[in-house]
Amino acid sequence: MSDYSLLILSMTLKKDNIISVALELFAKHGYANTSTSKISKQAGVSEGLIFRHFVNKEGLLDAIVSVGTESFEAYFEKMKNESSAKQRIFLAIDFPLSIMNENKDYWNLVTSLKYQSPEISKKYHNSEIFNQFEELLISSFTALGLESPELETKYLILTITGLSGLLKQNDNQEEIKELINFIKNKYQY
Amino acid sequence: MSDYSLLILSMTLKKDNIISVALELFAKHGYANTSTSKISKQAGVSEGLIFRHFVNKEGLLDAIVSVGTESFEAYFEKMKNESSAKQRIFLAIDFPLSIMNENKDYWNLVTSLKYQSPEISKKYHNSEIFNQFEELLISSFTALGLESPELETKYLILTITGLSGLLKQNDNQEEIKELINFIKNKYQY
DNA sequence: TACTTTTGTGAGTGATTACTCACTTTTGAT
DNA sequence: ATCAAAAGTGAGTAATCACTCACAAAAGTA
Numbered sequence: 001m002s003d004y005s006l007l008i009l010s011m012t013l014k015k016d017n018i019i020s021v022a023l024e025l026f027a028k029h030g031y032a033n034t035s036t037s038k039i040s041k042q043a044g045v046s047e048g049l050i051f052r053h054f055v056n057k058e059g060l061l062d063a064i065v066s067v068g069t070e071s072f073e074a075y076f077e078k079m080k081n082e083s084s085a086k087q088r089i090f091l092a093i094d095f096p097l098s099i100m101n102e103n104k105d106y107w108n109l110v111t112s113l114k115y116q117s118p119e120i121s122k123k124y125h126n127s128e129i130f131n132q133f134e135e136l137l138i139s140s141f142t143a144l145g146l147e148s149p150e151l152e153t154k155y156l157i158l159t160i161t162g163l164s165g166l167l168k169q170n171d172n173q174e175e176i177k178e179l180i181n182f183i184k185n186k187y188q189y
Numbered sequence: 190m191s192d193y194s195l196l197i198l199s200m201t202l203k204k205d206n207i208i209s210v211a212l213e214l215f216a217k218h219g220y221a222n223t224s225t226s227k228i229s230k231q232a233g234v235s236e237g238l239i240f241r242h243f244v245n246k247e248g249l250l251d252a253i254v255s256v257g258t259e260s261f262e263a264y265f266e267k268m269k270n271e272s273s274a275k276q277r278i279f280l281a282i283d284f285p286l287s288i289m290n291e292n293k294d295y296w297n298l299v300t301s302l303k304y305q306s307p308e309i310s311k312k313y314h315n316s317e318i319f320n321q322f323e324e325l326l327i328s329s330f331t332a333l334g335l336e337s338p339e340l341e342t343k344y345l346i347l348t349i350t351g352l353s354g355l356l357k358q359n360d361n362q363e364e365i366k367e368l369i370n371f372i373k374n375k376y377q378y
Numbered sequence: 379t380a381c382t383t384t385t386g387t388g389a390g391t392g393a394t395t396a397c398t399c400a401c402t403t404t405t406g407a408t
Numbered sequence: 409a410t411c412a413a414a415a416g417t418g419a420g421t422a423a424t425c426a427c428t429c430a431c432a433a434a435a436g437t438a
Binding site: 035036037047048050051056057 | 428
Binding site: 014015045046047048049052053 | 384385386387388389
């Protein structure tokens with residue numbers, strides 16, 4: 001490896017660079033508003049290379065989403081290992097802020113995909129892991145002896161989704177942390 | 190007016206027709222994914238007419254949004270005239286379902302604009318009426334003697350936003366009505 | 379070194395984009 | 409009926425879109 005390794009991308013690194021630049025632009029301007037040409041220019045790469053690696057634009061989106069999904073799975077694993085039902089619910093509430101700090105662009109992209117074309121929306125929001133997330137919350141509310149664990153879960157997911165949207169617009173994290181603590185207080189049984 | 194009035198659009202009606210077709214397509218496929226060419230074809234109109242009436246594509250979006258804003262203002266007026274603070278809050282919770290039944294496409298479009306390019310997002314989500322809506326909720330929670338009316342309001346708006354998103358994806362209204370009643374129960378002080 | 383495979387390039391493809399403009403038709407007022 | 413203003417047309421514009429392909433450089437393997 002030469003001394004220029006930090007300046008000049010070795011060949012294989014270009015693939016990763018395409019992914020990170022595309023993630024940034026998709027999150028910032030939306031999938032439909034980001035052209036493969038712009039991605040290639042900002043990544044310092046020929047446009048053809050995108051198609052060599054990812055077949056087409058949607059293949060690039062697939063690659064981005066699958067990379068980011070891992071952090072969601074890791075967080076979910078942490079939740080499953082938490083023995084206290086109440087703490088599991090708190091972890092769920094913390095999720096948007098936590099994943100936002102870790103991978104802001106990725107989460108912005110995933111939430112925005114819901115508002116792209118119906119085909120793209122369907123493709124990325126019917127994941128198995130989300131159903132497991134839902135099941136874990138239902139069992140947690142059941143363990144706490146709540147009357148309607150399913151409805152509690154729906155309400156909480158709705159809250160978490162809303163928090164994600166809020167984090168996207170608002171960069172005042174202190175304000176949102178205050179709101180999160182306020183919400184947690186509602187779950188003090 | 191001829192007997193064909195229902196089949197052949199009179200000249201001025203074409204403008205309204207462009208708006209309703211564009212609203213439908215923007216809501217269904219997203220603003221960026223809907224071309225002026227497609228709009229003109231589905232509206233049975235020359236493409237040039239769109240630009241004669243609305244200057245450019247964004248002008249067409251403006252026209253759509255301003256038409257739809259009226260229904261939001263009407264609903265807000267109804268809320269202001271409600272003397273019971275608790276009933277005002279219930280009206281706020283009912284808002285997504287109510288406006289969704291009345292003008293589904295419009296509301297889907299407005300919520301999706303948040304995820305378009307930052308410029309478009311800024312333009313349509315800093316409205317004065319939204320601030321008034323927020324103020325009304327804060328005063329309602331204050332009237333009810335709640336400890337943190339500002340945080341209660343943020344939480345409720347987050348809930349309402351989440352409900353809107355849910356209504357967009359899910360067409361099972363009974364399920365959502367059940368959830369809405371469940372949420373209302375949380376506000377039984 | 380010699381050879382194959384992988385990675386990378388950049389000019390070029392046809393299709394589609396938002397938008398223009400010279401022109402015609404319809405409308406409404408006199 | 410006359411005529412100007414408004415509404416409407418459709419062919420045409422340059423720019424951009426996702427994507428292809430013949431070719432070259434680099435990397436892996438022996």
